[in-house]
Amino acid sequence: MTDLSITPLPAQAAPVQPAxxxxxxxxxxxxxxxIGTAPKSSVHGADTALHLAxxxxxxxxxxxxxxxxxxxxxxAWPGVWTNSFCGHPAPAEPLPHAVRRRAEFELxxxxxxxxxxxxFFRYRATDASGxxxxxxxxxxxxxxxxxxxxxxxxxxxxxxxxxxxLATAVRAAPWxxxxxxxxxxxxxxxxxGHADARVRTEALVS
Numbered sequence: 001m002t003d004l005s006i007t008p009l010p011a012q013a014a015p016v017q018p019a020x021x022x023x024x025x026x027x028x029x030x031x032x033x034x035i036g037t038a039p040k041s042s043v044h045g046a047d048t049a050l051h052l053a054x055x056x057x058x059x060x061x062x063x064x065x066x067x068x069x070x071x072x073x074x075x076a077w078p079g080v081w082t083n084s085f086c087g088h089p090a091p092a093e094p095l096p097h098a099v100r101r102r103a104e105f106e107l108x109x110x111x112x113x114x115x116x117x118x119x120f121f122r123y124r125a126t127d128a129s130g131x132x133x134x135x136x137x138x139x140x141x142x143x144x145x146x147x148x149x150x151x152x153x154x155x156x157x158x159x160x161x162x163x164x165x166l167a168t169a170v171r172a173a174p175w176x177x178x179x180x181x182x183x184x185x186x187x188x189x190x191x192x193g194h195a196d197a198r199v200r201t202e203a204l205v206s
Contacts, residue, residue, distance in 0.1 A: 025088045026052040032136055037091050044075055048132040051088070055121070055180060056099050056140045057188070058084040058109065065166055065190075066148065068107075069157040070178070076131040079156060082178035086137070099140050107158075108149030111142040118187055125179035139184055167192040 022039035028050045029035050043051055058066040066084040070077055087102035089095055096114050103109040118139035126132050148158055170177050170185045171192075185191040 023088070024091055026091055028052055028136055040088060044131055044133070046130050046132060048134040050134050050136065053086060053088050053135040053137040054095055054099055054102075054140060055083050055086045055137055055184065056103065056111075056114075056142055057117075057184075057190075058103070058107075058111065059141065059143050060160060061143070061145055063163075064160040065163045066107075066144075067159055067161055067166060068150070068155045071152065071154050071156045073153060076129075076133055077127050077178050080178050081176055081181075083181050083184065085154075086180070095138060096140075099142065103142070103144075106151050106154045108146070108151075109144045110146050111144055114140055114142045117141050118184065121184065121187070123180055123183055133180070135180075137180065139188070141190075163190045164192070 022041060024037045025040050025043050026034055027036045027038055027043075030050065034052075038049065038051075043049055060066070067081055068084060069081050070079060072078045085102055085106045087098060087106070089098035093101075095116075099114050100111050103111050116138055120136075121139050122136040124132065124134045150158055167185060167190075170182055174182045185193055187193040
């Protein structure tokens, strides 16, 4: 995996958009520079453009890690277990703000200690239906003291697990988890990985 420089977005909260407006994602070139925006609904398909996203792993006060099962209505990888949540920053939205916003929307969680742990993570993968994910996807950890209240359109199931148990499960049955979680587990020390590893993603591309 090549570490790419992501051009920082302006340090301001994203403007509130009307409910009727399409959710926009930030398009990137191969060097990680912002080159435009596009509606999220138009980006994810058989030839997905490289765009900016994020992943987050949420810990509770006992050190357990929240894993979620993607809702069956999700376009890509429906019904698959994954990390706590993922999302896309809006244009001009700082990534930590986007992480907190998505946690509240998808899981009803208030986060603290939001920290980047894999700022240059990127991957490309294709699910069984042919939908491609192609993202520069900084990875964060965060903590919460609140109980999840999952959005039914986003989350089918969830569980609090010990990180070591998740690491073992991901390595024993990678097909049961999202490809980005499988890759992140090879890099994140709390999942038995090594942060300086370079993971080849081509094997996940069909």
